[in-house]
Amino acid sequence: MTAIFVLWIPSTAKFADTLLNSLERHYPPLSVERTETAGAIVVLGGHDAFDRLYQGIRLYRAKKSPLIIISGRGGVISDKKLMMQLLNELDVPESSLILESSSRNTRENGLNTATILKKMDLSRVILVTSAFHMKRALAVFVSVGIEAIPAPTTSEQKLRSSELPLLDWLLSSRALEKSTFAIKEYIGLIAYRQLGWIE
Known part of the structure; x- marks a missing residue:
């Protein structure tokens, strides 16, 4: 029983x-127009990878950053050929994309992204992940010295x-x-x- x-x-x-x-509830949806600009848009792989990638593309096309860093694995993000085809169709040039596919978890997302940003002399990013994952992801990025602006994907609740x-x-x-x-x-x-x- x-x-x-x-x-x-x-x-x-x-x-x-x-x-x-x-x-x-800590990270309600924020319109693309109201999102601040940054040196890069970081899209984390994992659950709802397609939604996260689409959010990153929307931010890029709104000129919130000239660069998209895709960190980790998951869904469409793991299929580089499919991802590049999608990005090309949406007018995102390959030169504006950095693919970091070795991260296995959120901690490694932060560490590996920090390494990339240091080489490019960048420290401020727009962080894209699922709303329920944003609290942990944001805390990780802050802990490795990255200033991150949360840009959560659509809320998972409201079932x-x-x-x-x-x-x-x-x-x-x-x-x-x-x-x-x-x-x-x-x-x-x-x-x-x-x-x-x-x-």
């Missing part, structure tokens, strides 16, 4: 919305599509997926603090 309860609660839209909101409160407590595989993202992110925050990688 306990196991069923433990699985059921994270599988509800009510729980998933609440947990994700606790992470995302509920009904005005009937009872439906918020029904089982949903999508809700469980979202709860899993949030739980993993909280574990990541705790682990990074324990390791001294972030404050």
Whole structure:
């Protein structure tokens, strides 16, 4: 019975919305027009990689920075040929792109990006990642000496599509997926603090 309860609660839209909101509320969506300019746009690979890449392209085309650094692996970002085809179709020249594909986690995203920026004498970037991941990513970038302007992708929460409160407590595989993202992110925050990688 306990196991069923433990699985059921994270599988509800009510729980998933609440947990994700606790992470995302610190970094609400910001329009491209209101985003400040910087030396580079850093797009992190991972979950929702296509959304992150698209956000980076939007910022580039709005002339918020002349350079896009793509750091890490995940989705379309891992397929260089597909990514370059997409960028070319959206008028982003290869000369405006730096691909850093060795990072395996957020910590390495920060360290490897810092190395790239140091060589280019840059220290200020626009950081693009999922809203629920922004808190940890931003803390990592600050810890390695990078001034980062958060530019989160669209919020992951808002799963509920009904005005009937009872439906918020029904089982949903999508809700469980979202709860899993949030739980993993909280574990990541705790682990990074324990390791001294972030404050």
